Amino acid sequence: MEFKKNIPIYLQIMDKLKQDISLKVIEPGGKLMSTRELAVKLKVNPNTVSRVYRELESENIVFTKRGMGTFVVEDENILQNIKNNMANDIVVKFIRDMSNLNISPEEAIKMLKEIEEE
Known part of the structure; x- marks a missing residue:
């Protein structure tokens, strides 16, 4: 895993583990590596x-x-919330980045649809 310099390492590791959990790379109820092993x-x-x-x-x-x-945890609601929260963060960042380029949400959606159709 390559770390970005502008984001604390622990947050990057958390995000990666959350992603692995939401994609079920690490199964509900599954055991994580020991602290030492992961380090x-x-x-x-x-x-x-x-x-x-x-x-x-x-x-x-x-x-x-x-x-x-x-x-x-094995609670499907918690696991779904992880995925929803991660997706929401991506969308918010996307909208913010597009806004910084003076692209409206409507224009951004149009661009997404065009890319999806390709």
């Missing part, structure tokens, strides 16, 4: 991964079983 894989400090897991747990996306590890 080694991503070449980051284990404290960064610990923070990611704490944040995900505070958002009720994962839960920890003492001595067993960290697991993805």
Whole structure:
């Protein structure tokens, strides 16, 4: 995973895990890598991964079983909300970026439709 310099690493890791969870790359009820394993894989400090897991747990996306590890929740409503929130963030950023180019939402939609038809 390559990290962007202008976004905190822990947020980028959180987003990637949320994406993997919403796409069911990591299944509901599935076990996440240990803090140390993920830190080694991503070449980051284990404290960064610990923070990611704490944040995900505070958002009720994962839960920890003492001595067993960290697991993805199985609540489909929570999992659907993750996907909806991520999609909403993408749309908001898209609209903001288009607005910065003085392109109206209507023009942006027209452009999307044209691209989709190609």
